[in-house]
Amino acid sequence: MRSKLRLELSIFLLSALCLVHPAVRSQNVTFESVKIAETALNTTWPALESLLPVLLANLEKDLKSGGATETAAKIFTIEMKKAMNKDGVARAYAQTVAAKLNTQEQRDVFTFLTSNAGQKYLALSSQSAGMEFIAPMVKQACAASSAQLGFFDRGSMNRVCQ
Numbered sequence: 001m002r003s004k005l006r007l008e009l010s011i012f013l014l015s016a017l018c019l020v021h022p023a024v025r026s027q028n029v030t031f032e033s034v035k036i037a038e039t040a041l042n043t044t045w046p047a048l049e050s051l052l053p054v055l056l057a058n059l060e061k062d063l064k065s066g067g068a069t070e071t072a073a074k075i076f077t078i079e080m081k082k083a084m085n086k087d088g089v090a091r092a093y094a095q096t097v098a099a100k101l102n103t104q105e106q107r108d109v110f111t112f113l114t115s116n117a118g119q120k121y122l123a124l125s126s127q128s129a130g131m132e133f134i135a136p137m138v139k140q141a142c143a144a145s146s147a148q149l150g151f152f153d154r155g156s157m158n159r160v161c162q
Contacts, residue, residue, distance in 0.1 A: 029091075032106035033098035037090040039113045043122035045086050052084055 041048075059080060063073035097106060112118040142161035146154050154161075 029094045029098045030103060030106060032103065032110050033094040033101075034090075036097050036106060036110050036113060037094040039110070040093065040122060040125075041086060041090050043119075044125055045089075048089065049086070056081055056084065 056077070060073045060077040063076060064070060068076065097109070101109065113122060138160065142157065145157065146161065149157070
């Protein structure tokens with residue numbers, strides 16, 4: 001199960017790299033799609049940036065277990081770390097917005113994101129990546145796992161479940 005999740009994450013990261021690859025970057029983007037990406041990332045980037053080390057931590061190992069050579073996995077991981085920066089993510093997001101939304105929809109989204117409600121929504125989205133958002137799920141998982149664990153195993157979870 002864990003290796004399947006890692007492989008899926010590796011595929012996701014590979015897809016993200018392909019979006020910011022120079023050959024793909026030449027895709028058409030609109031002014032609106034760039035502004036949407038910038039507006040969204042200005043609020044959400046700190047939370048996303050804090051997750052990147054976790055996303056990239058086992059990438060090289062996962063690629064090797066998926067059949068990549070050691071050299072290929074190492075070089076790809078280095079390039080992925082270079083690509084997964086604020087500018088790279090913004091480009092990929094702008095390309096996605098431009099490909100999925102027509103011009104009027106992009107204008108509507110940008111108008112919303114720059115409104116008071118949109119700014120509150122972006123702030124809420126940014127917070128959803130933090131502990132405040134996942135705390136209830138952690139509490140639920142702690143209660144459910146504690147019921148299944150013995151004394152020693154429960155004690156080993158004190159850092160997470162307190």
